[in-house]
Amino acid sequence: MTKMLSVVSLTFVGLSSIFFAADGSACVDDQALHNLAKQEINYMLQRIPPAFADAVSDQQIRGEMTLQDSASCQLHWQLTLPEADIAEAQALLQAEPAKQIMLAAQGYQLPDRPLLDADFALDASLSQAKHQDTLQTATLGKLRATVELMYAMLTQARANGQGNGQAWTMTDKQALQTSCAQQFQADNAAVACQCYSDGLANKFSSRQVRYNQYLASNPYAFATGNGAGFKQLDKSLQASCGLTPAKR
Secondary structure, eight states, rough: OOOOOEEEEEOOEEEEEEEEOOOOOSSOOHHHHHHHHHHHHHHHHHHHEEEEEEEEHHTTTTEEEEEEETTTTTTEEEOOOOOHHHHHHHHHHTTTTTHHHHHHTTTTTOOOOEEEEEEEEEETTTEEOOOHSSSSEEEEEEOOOOOOOHHHHHEEEEEEEEEEEEOHHHHHHHHHHHHHHHHEOOHHHHHHHHHHHHHHHHSSOHHHHHHHHHTTTOOOHHHHTTTTHHHHHHHHHHHHHHOOEEOO
16 A cells, blocks of 8 residues: 655644655545644643754754554654754763653663654544554654653753854844743833843853743753753843842
8 A cells, every 4th residue: 555644844833845656545645644743732832842943943853754554543653853952962861871760760761863753543533643653652652752852851951051053133133022921010011021031142052041940830840950040130131120029
């Protein structure tokens, strides 16, 4: 049987460059494969720390959905990751042997090659993978957990690193000022939020701010010391710029 194939080049805002080769007798058609590929990436974007979204935005991640067997509606998902991210994450883990042993004992592992793949059965009534195939003991569940672990480590490491070469754009600063105005109040919110955003931009890149904001929303991340420098600067800028938390 000729396989049906959906190859997806990914960006942060959507999917493009889609190619289909249909045999006309599948349990899913070309549009369904497209939707399933998009659905899987969106699932990962919602659950995986933001360094993953940036890799998607940089078009460094590529997904491919293939129909393996129409009778059982068995699908094959391939995800290609950037080699540089894999090498960086592996180096981080090798620098912490105790963590490496602990994660291995819990069944977690980092990718050791760019191409990850998983087979799963489609629940046609729900247009998603069957529940048993999403468990961490199944190949699709393992793939998701592996990618999540890698980008969790990269998000934490890059949050307080030496920057990532990403200069602040006007759009970045406007987005930060808008977020500031939603979170805080001041006698002159526009001036205060510009003061706040300028203070963060002097110390951190735009991506580092987003990574640290993510860590701030994760109590465990701060319990391990990640993002402590950002948290201290954030509080200092709130005080010096005349910002107080907005009343809800």
